[in-house]
Amino acid sequence: MNLETILFFIFGLIAAISSILMITRNNAVIAALYLILNFASLAGLYLILNAQFIAVAQVIVYAGAIMVLFLFVIMLLRPENEKKFLESNPKVKIFAFIIAGFVFLQLVYIIFFSRAFNLPFNNQASVEAGKIESIGYLLFKEYVLPFEAAGFLLLAATIGALILAKKKID
């Protein structure tokens, strides 16, 4: 029972529970907050896995920028609270849950009962992989083209968002 295991279970449970709670809340703001909690626990999980850069990026980008954006939009639009969960369309919802559960069971089966992974955890390699030097090295050497493309994508997204959300000029 080392530290890693305990931390995994703590963060894992928080992530799981917060995700379930998120999808069942009626109030949109509460749901957003639960999602932020989920992201934070994910950042913890990343740290356990020695992915330092990504953990930080997760907190900054996801929890810090994207969720803030979500909260802004929620505050702007002020959607009404939804009705109780099983009031509208109960059959479809139950069917959806059953299907999702079924797929989950299938995935579990695939994970556990297919050929064994046999991946020993090599701490040294893992730490090396998580260092920002390695990521940066790859980013600017072999994957510089996707990097630039990602830049273009962000530009397009920015312009798109601007135009879509703009008030029409009469």
Add this chain to the structure above:
Amino acid sequence: MTITIEYYLVLSAFMFLVGVAGVLTRRNAIIVFMCIELMLNSANLTLIAFSSFLGSSVGQLFVFFVMTVAAAEAAVGLAIIIAIFRNRLTVNLDDINILKW
């Protein structure tokens, strides 16, 4: 017990399917979007887990790009929702069914 990769994968699958269930069931468009983000994150978790256990940085690089795309998509998607809201004054998905027969 050591945490083998299966644990992370199962957690990731769980989060993914929770997100799927949320997308399929929720009425509010913004919450559906958040569930989509949840699904993306579960994919990220899988990638990081593999990257860590295999000792390769490529996985984390991939996650970097996934995050970029997710950010862009979230921005544009929310802009669309705002535009729809301006038109129909609702974000309840039950009322946005023009494709109905």
Add this chain to the structure above:
Amino acid sequence: MRELIYLTVFLPLLGFLIIGIFGSKIKSEKFIGTLGSSTIGISFLITLLAFFETLSLPIENRKFIITLFTWLKVGGLDVRFSYLVDQLSLVMALIVTGVGFIIHVYSIGYMHGDKGFWRFFAYLNLFIFAMMNLILADNFVLLFLGWEGVGLCSYLLIGFWYDRKFENSTTADAAKKAFIVNRIGDFGFLLGMFLIFLTFGSLNFEEVFSRANIFSVSTATFGFIALFLFIGATGKSAQIPLYVWLPDAMAGPTPVSALIHAATMVTAGVYMVARCSIIFASAPQIMMIIAIIGLLTALFAASIGLVQNDIKKVLAYSTVSQLGYMFLAMGVGAFTAGIFHLMTHAFFKALLFLGAGSVIHSMHEEQDIQKYGGLKKYMPITSITFLIAALAISGIPPLSGFFSKDEILWYSFTNNGFLFWLIGVLTAVLTAFYMFRLYFLTFEGQERFGHDKHPHESPKVMTYPLIILAVLSVIGGFIGIPEVFSGEHGNQFHNWLSPIFVDAERKLLKFGFHTHLEEIILMVLSVILALGSILFARYVYLKSPQVADNLSDKFSRVYKILWNKYYVDELYEKLFVNPVVNLSRNVFWKFTDGKIIDGLIHSIAKLIDLFASIFRKFQTGLAQFYALIMVFGIAITLLWIILSF
């Protein structure tokens, strides 16, 4: 010139195509009429030259076959477009192109001013094309092509004035009747052809006829073949029981009646029997049936013609009756006599019809002879030529009809006995009577037409053909003068045609020894009876018309039966037409087509509708629902992958 015989077939076809395609644009009637007539005229010239060429050759070399191309070659069936030029086909070709040419010229005058002038000539040329195919063919299939073609042209031409009323129905109905009754005969003909192919393995005349001599085929098979072929002949040549279309065919223009229903198409059956003489000769029972039916038809039709009041109807029944004579000749084995009568009949019957057309034209389409009378002084040429034709058909010497009819009567006597001769003579008496009734009521006696009619002689383009045909009716018989008169010259016509019928006559083996004296006695007897009949008609219709009324009152029931044509049409309608129509309407149309087939289609449509209404529910318009289906699909796919490991 014989090699060019195919031109006689295809020139009329060319005429049909040109007039048919461009006719509606050409405004000049003269051009169309001249073009239509000259194609036939050139065909006649070619035929004439071929005839003289054949005449100059010795008998063994007279048969000539020219093959154009192979039409069907499937399995054991080898059918070619090839034409046979021999004595029989030359005679027929001369009649068809000669009389056809004359009638074409006549039609230029008769159809003047008709808005369908070009259509008429196009159809006439098409008819000659089909008829020439029929006559010149050297195999059954090409003959059948012509057979069907003339039936088609008959339909087209009977219904030429398609928007006119005719008796109780329309000309279209008359045309349909002709076509359908013909078709029934054609069915028989087809069965005969199938049986021929089955028995002899070929449909080529030369092969079939030579094999008919050699192969050992049972009399029963020959009987069936002959019977089926004869059924086809009864349809085409209007014998009992399929004669009913010919009187109705008078709905068409008079030149059509003259050409098709007197001279050419209706003689196709006779020609076919003559051509297949060997087959018929091998089936003696069928020959007897043919003779009996021919005789009965002759008598039957003549009796109906006695009381008809429409000038064309009388001539129509007369045609049926004379065709009966031709079949009588075929049935007793006198093939050349039959063809001889075919030729002379073409002359005087065409003349009678054209004369009738001349009268109808000048009386502004009035056809009831009760409204005629005394037209002699207005239409002298028509009157004289009509008289000549009436004398010819009554068998008065020295006109052509006398020689041909007498030859038939003589052979009936020698080959089949006294009874056949007697009924034949009785029919001849009736023929003379009704023919002269027609003549006297139309051209002589009191004028019974109103003042609105101004009868006048027809233009030269119509009277010249009448004159030519009258001349032919007078002198046409001289090529067939019987032996009893011409001594060692023999009967020229008979000598010309006899090589064709050698095999058949050998099979028939007629015994009996008859003297020239018997022949002369019978001849004189029939002439006296015919003259007596003419004089009686003169008495009844010219001197004291009330005799006719008295007779018809005394025998009113007989009169009624005759006037209603023995109610045969009504009988057929009840027996055949109504059941078939009812069957078609109630069973096939309303039930099979309406309920079953339409029902099938409707239920397929309803089924699709049902499925659609189920599948429609999937188009909810909600993206989440579609996503749900996608996830469902993923679940299925994963399941399948898992299970296949």
